[in-house]
Amino acid sequence: MIADAPIPVAVLTGFLGAGKTTLLNFLLKDPFLSDAAVIINEFGDVGIDHLLVERADENVIEMASGCLCCTIRGDLIDTIHDLLARRGRGELSRFNRIVIETTGLADPAPVLHAVMSEPGLLAACRLEGVITVVDAVNGMATLDAHAEAVKQVAVADRIVLTKVDLLVGQEGEDTLFAIIGRLRKLNPAARLLTTHRNEATAERLFTMGLFDPRTKTADVQRWLAAEAYEMGGRHHGHHHHHDVSRHDAYIRSFSFTEANAISPQGLELFMELIKSYHGPNLLRMKGIVKLADDPGKPVVLHGVQHVFHPPVRLQAWPDGDERTRLVFIVKDIEKPMIEGLFRAFTDQISGGADAFTDKTLSLNR
Template structure:
């Protein structure tokens, strides 16, 4: 019998985060999304100081904070903190004070670091018991992104933490291939595509959460199997190389310090050793541990265990019902700032030697 929590994702509402630097098209995207029939049962949370108001879509006020949009979606603003806003929405829904909703979209300000919101959804018991992190969507302005990525670390962080990268305003730029390459180097695990005026099918955008409750599969498959630097089977210490955001000519040190790499282990791992290893990493370099996702084959565990963390905060490990494919290796993806693959591997070897 597994010591870990099973997949209860279907019991929790998905929360998707829409982030991106100032003027990159977040609100345009949100407005487009909310016009889709399949998004009518959504709740939308926008920052009080959002770049563009959604007022033109309002139909009626439910109370002082919540409004119903023309699409039928619920909309409110963050007036105190996000945790309180989320809990308030859930309470009002359960009391029948506002129409029911099946998903939540959160739009951040252009200067926001998305990590605290991701952490809140991963491991705050007052929130994560009812809600689950689905997808982090980052809009990238094709015109201004090269300059923003050079000068603003927030823009780099928004890209590095994303599950989906949407390039906007590409019609205003002759060639976006250099930007696409730069985004792949910053975050090879994210799906990247160009969108025009926010036109995208929501079914293609969301559903990148830790575990997809409908398909009963883990999103780590995309992270591991669709990576630009996927490698053949092999021992963790030898055949899996890191993929750095190399310092190209004209690029700022921001993305030169971002690295993305995968470690794979052929033999089953000891959970105590894994927790010590990740604990040391979080304590020593948590601020630079941007995102971690992994599927683990643990000794004495009949099914795979999924881990997911951002900075110091990790989601409680989840036991899946079975392996998604024939590959039984443990595989962990790291996106870091200033932490090399060799450093992470050296710490793992030290933990193993001390056991």
């Protein structure tokens, strides 16, 4: 038996040497995570021995903070199912959050896919977001050399910059400004925190989902951060003269709004088309959408590549803005193609069939 309310799941990622282990150690001492379950890839990779008080069994460790910690046994989905089942039977304390720590070389997308697409987990869990750790000293070189590191930043809801205290003098200041600027271009909406002076607290990092944990209501404006994505799109625009040695030369972000409603069938087809033709390059997508069948009750969308979380229908618009708002972080996709396709479906309600046909055909070009 699972909990009535879906359990928030957060993914902690970051490239090798970024300081993810140090951050995890710090966070696990925070009372905010005292009722969390932590899933790590290999127990030996995370130095938390000094926090252990007893071994509950061969897979689950109880820590001094009260957290539970376990390793991924073969398959992440099986591990989460096992934790939930044992929680339901009363064999484990009733943790209220799951934190998944990935390996330093990992593309976070498969982990996100597991949480967002496994039918058995959808009723029990909801993706809260992604925390990506970046080394301020070596981050520029890492982003230049490794496409995985760029993707980890691009899909993040929170970015934690480590080793800032090692940057000293004018050269250090220049390095700090450069890495911050690059992170902002890659992901303009992610909240950027540092480990310097313990700024990256658990509460600041883990309050990143759609629902405000204090009010239990949807905070769409904060979650979407559409204005930041739109500014990111202005910075990126239509770049064809980037340094091609940089993996992030092809990453762009943008947002758009639409006052007209879209039919449920049109929205479903729109999502299927962008997943089918652009799934691997659709790094992250969020949105709140006005549907024609009941314009007063919007749906919330959340996708990573070709996997979308089941839409959540709200009982009312959470703010005074009743327009569709969609935000995207993509690789090698231009804003006009996505925006034009969506508007073509809203045109269907007023008879714009020709626009729909043109935009659908353009996907094959």
